[in-house]
Amino acid sequence: MMLAWLLIVPMAGGLLAWLAGLFNPLAARIVSLLILLLDLAIALPLLHSTSNIAMPGNWMAGFNAPWIPAFGMSFRLGMDGVSWLLVVLTILIGIFAIIVSWDEIDDGVGFFHANLLWSLAGAIGVFVALDMFLFFYFWELMLVPMYFIIAIWGHENRRRAAIKFFLFTQGSGLLILISILALAFIHQQQTGVLTFNYFELIQTHTAGTLGFLIMLGLFIAFVVKLASFPVHVWLPETHTEAPTAGSVILASILLKTGAYGLMRFVVPLMPMAAHSLAPVALWLGVGSILYGAFLAYGQSDLKKLIAYTSISHMGFVLIGVFVFNNIAWQGVVILLVAHGISTGALFIIVGSVQHRLHTRDLARMGGMWTDLPRLSSFGTFFILASMGLPGLGNFVGEFLILRGAWAMAPLITVIAAIGLIPAAMYSLIAIQRAFHGPADEERDTHDFGARETAMMLVLAAAIIYLGVYPQPVLNVAAPSLNNMQPQPATAMLKETRAG
């Protein structure tokens, strides 16, 4: 039941925030903050619980209620280690998103927070849904409010960016819908039962062309969400034009749903098809790493630069997922969390820069360290973290991915590792152009205050923790990685290999 509350609280809370906003903007902010703190209080204790509903595998919590029994759809939820990590990340980042909007969002405050909470609820739903149709429902719930956030509260070119975001996400949503319907129908053909239950569908034999096409539909949808080359094109513009809170949620959470979808659904549901697509996926990963890194270097808009770095980092994730081994998958989990933290922090910093300088243009920055030392040192720290500096979280993720990938695909691994050189190039040029250099322009020299410093310290502590002592996170993730290699999938793979 706790899982259901985890979703009900932010969904109802969104409505509450909207109503509160009609009377007083401040009330909307406070309500939203309290709602998320409550949600966090629900989520955290689940770490040490075990599911009271019998489900194959290791689950911390489960929930099942009838939804649309006629079509075999149920309100089936389940949380394991990876879900828990991503849900907690979602709530934490959500809290930061509300805090950074405190000064930035002035009009339509209530509706803004409602959209924020609904989008977060959608993301949480995506991470815990175990009914494919329910998953689709949450997928849409996560994206539509985000569309409003970009279109209403975004920057100069928000309309264009919002349309692009809408087209790409709805396109991939359509692919998901078609794929899960097709999967359910195959399952019905094989067993005579129409169901969208994840554990039932996992039993489906998905060999052959149709299985491959279903896999391809989901793969494309998730890879669009992951913003892999060459379907990344929605990301730079959307992240750049969204308000700070929107960019933070997009980069820290929404990208992760793509990776989660690949690990939770594509690989276990269609193992053979996924394995046969692996070479393509790996090369796409390498392409993303290099393409994102080269493009990041050339940007003159700091926010866009960071957006392109996400493409590069998600390339590592794609490689990690498609080498199908535990070490790399552990790396993927760590990298998802670490990237969520470091990139979230960077977007918060860019938001503060824009708030002070009224520009994101690197040509007009330079020498910020002289005027804003605290902001600049945090900026440098998180850029170095995202560059993969050993001792910080992102490195652990990338290192484990490369370690896991080496045995399976040495060439890919070597090229991916070479991609760390352009990563250093864009990271350092960003530091140079934003923070170093002469301070020529007169500007607001109001440095980070207590609220911003506190946020940064929390995020910095988290990224250091992940870097020096990732073991607890690895332990949380380990059982759920077994969930993602369920017995039917491994059996099917063995069958194919034997035959």
Next chain:
Amino acid sequence: MISYLWLIPALPLLGSVILGMFGPSMGPRLSGAVGTLSVGLAAVLAMAIALQWLGHPPAHSMYQQTLWSWINLPGFSINVGLYLDPVSLLMVLVITIVGCLIHLFSTEYMEGEDGYSRFFAYLNLFVSAMLLLVLADDLALLFVGWEGVGVCSYLLVGFWFSESANGYAARKSFVVTRVADIFMLAGLLLLATQLGTLNIQNMLAGAVATWPSGSLMPAVAASLLLMGGLGKSAQVPLQTWLPDAMAGPTPVSALIHAATMVTAGVYLVVRTHALFLLAPSVLDAIAIGAVITLLVAAFAGLVQSDIKRVLAYSTMSQIGYMFLALGVGAWPAAMFHFMTHAVFKALLFLTAGAIAMRLDHEQNIFAMGGLRTKLPLAFWAFLIGSASLAALPVISAGFFSKEMILGAVAAAPMPGMVLWGAGILGAMLTAIYIFRVVFMVFLGPVNTEISGSYGLRVAIPLVTLSAGALVVGWLETPETLGGQTIFSQFLSPAVGVFRHLPVSAMIPLTGIAAPLLGVAIAYTLYRNGTWARAATTEPSRLTLFLKSGSGFDTLYDAVIVAPYMGLVQLLRRDPVDQMFMLLRDLAVALHRQLRATQIGQIRRYASWMMAGSVATIAILLFA
């Protein structure tokens, strides 16, 4: 005492955290004190451990301290643990003691600079990362320190960030070394996959047990590690960053780019020498590369006019000697030269900084002159340092360590005599270029205004290091000078017993004569005004070539940097995005076409309806 080992890297880290969090509000005196004391305490602790070690060495002459489990997965685990043996103990002593002196010097040198506490925060962080590098018992952990020192070097080279040129130098130093680090990372991945562990001792034992000597795998693994080391240690072909790194404050050059970080490559090879012994061809390549580096750098040193650049090239060249020793398997000789070099090169850099303090940050040797009487402390310190760098016989530490290397090279079975000849040529060139500086700076008329005076915080490090540069050589002496072997005996549990192989008497005699000849040449050219004339006339193309460090920068700019930037420019607007925009254009074009059919003419609509009906009927009839 030894169980407090973890405090050695932790103390400077703590100092760095304190300075980073509270530095701006602490004021310069307290910042300097925290920075210096944290390293000072680590030095005291290191010396206490060393004394205990000398009295009662632990079993097998090594001590392991596992702190916590970093990554523990089925099939792959890494512990955060420290490993102390004579090699790492020696490194720790040099890093903390020289580091402490340099911190002390910096408190006076950096006085009045903006970002005073930030400077010490970075410097402390560097020391901590360097200590982690040498104490790590796992290659992955070593890599953490390895990249950590790289980042600190980057931050400190670009410390005066308002100058864009400093930023460029800083980025160059980091990116070039990161290229090397990627090789090393690949080496780590290879070793981890092949041998299942990165714990250094287990990995080496596994390598020796699994791989026959001379086979491919150890050669590949050793080459990859070596490339990492070459980058960090500024050796050909990854040496180009070091001269530019002189943009940083001079104490940084002394600590990072002379005494400690740049010798990390030497340490890495010594630490994993069992792996390199399985790959004789790689060792040969090391020796040959070392000779190239030491000559390229020595020639470059001959024609520089900036005192720090002379010292930078001399560092490159001296590390070349260390790699030469590694190439012939003379591990203790490499470590010995590392130690003496750390002392005399730190001394030279600090003295150059001390001179600059009094001369309004002048670094051009041709603008100086006559400082012998004006700055006696600097003169004597620089002279002692130069004597050691040039390896002047008996009186200098550098003499003993260079003799040890050249003796081992001459006795090596490989084309040892050729390498030895190159080493001797290098030794002569070294004496010429450094005494060129000594004569230009300290003799002749005074050309500059001199202001201020030295405080104790400058004097103590200079005097201490001068004393060191005179005496540390006596820890290991050739047969004819007492045959002292304390140093190599101390290291022997870690790297094996070192034998001074018998060579003909000509070898040491030539080694003594070469530097003396070099000094004489330098003096002659100084007296007849050749140096001074060269500074004022248009340099020849050969001079320009040598001065640029033999044109590596030009080559890399043309072959790597320019294409890279070209690609960045080409992709800047995201061509894939533009392809997707074609879809939009297509939709708009179709829209225009279709709109043209809806122009309100009933006649046309009627004819379309007609056509449609006919088509439908036709399909129904014939399908």
